[in-house]
Amino acid sequence: MAPLVWFITGCSSGIGEALARAVLAQGDQVVATARAPIERLDSLKQAGATVIELDVTASVEAMKAVTDKAIAAYGHIDVVVPNAGHSEATMLEEVTQVLRPIPDIWQRQFAVTFFGVVNVIQCLLPHFRARRSGVIAYTNSVFGHAMSLGAGPYTVSKHAIAGYAKSLAIEVGGFGIKSILFDIGFIRNRFLEHINPNPVEIEEYKPIMEQAFKGVELMKGNQPGDVDKCAGAMITVVKSASQPLAMVPLGTDATLTIRKYASVLTNSCDEWEQASESVDVDGPKQGLWQSVEQYWPL
Secondary structure, three states, X not given: OXXXXXXXXXXXXXXXXXXXXXXXXXXXXXXXXXXXXXXXXXXXXXXXXXXXXXXXXXXXXXXXXXXXXXXHHHOOOOEEEOOOOOOEEEOHHHHHOOOOOOHHHHHHHHHXXXXXXXXXXXXXXXXXXXXXXXXXXXXXXXXXXXXOOOEHHHHHHHHHHHHHHHHHHHHHHHHOEEEEEEEEOOEOOOHHHHOEEOOOOOHHHHHHHHXXXXXXXXXXXXXXXXXXXXXXXXXXXXXXXXXXXXXXXXOHHHHHHHHHHHHHHHHHHHHOHXXXXXXXXXXXXXXXXXXXXXXXXX
């Protein structure tokens, strides 16, 4: 099997760096990107990666120039991993107060963890379609399903990515493009050290936020996931997934959380089934809805 060419963003640390190293160790080729200074990627360059400076909040035109350069380096790209991350810590009412709007918090969050993902993918989709091949591997979070306390903007962006990934998979699966949504649990890296705290102005929320940050401090260095093992698992899944969409929890904490969430959804369906059925038009299902279970793809 010919070596795969991986395009990975956010490679200066954490999962991105670990994944790039693991991919190179397995004999594949890597285009590793990160924000300036590009010297932060010197060790990956020495390990054999092609390194390119890329700020995922840059214009689409700037991103397109980088992805074109990556394609030119190896002739093609097989796997894209839009990995750059960022977390704004605040209470949601603080962000959306009518009298004190703070749109920059939403903008900072979504610029990286939503548009910084989507725009990289958009730049490579024409290439994947033309080749009738490609893998999009999202380093999403268990918070794409779960709730969080004090990290609402981050959690909202991760839910948005989950919706984007599933919707895009339906659109491009027929072109031979596979989508893998990795729902990653807490990994022992420096991510928690980089959470951006925002001042809390509403008095009622101050003790809640203080408690949330005490929890974060207890998590640091005690996360159950190993970053190198996470990278290895991602490679295994990328090389073995056969369906247009795979949704893969990584970490026992992720698996337990998603199972609990699935249970809550199932229980809600059972609890409110009578109310749900009361909404339907009287009589048999018609047209497309005669086989609704086949209509809604998952």
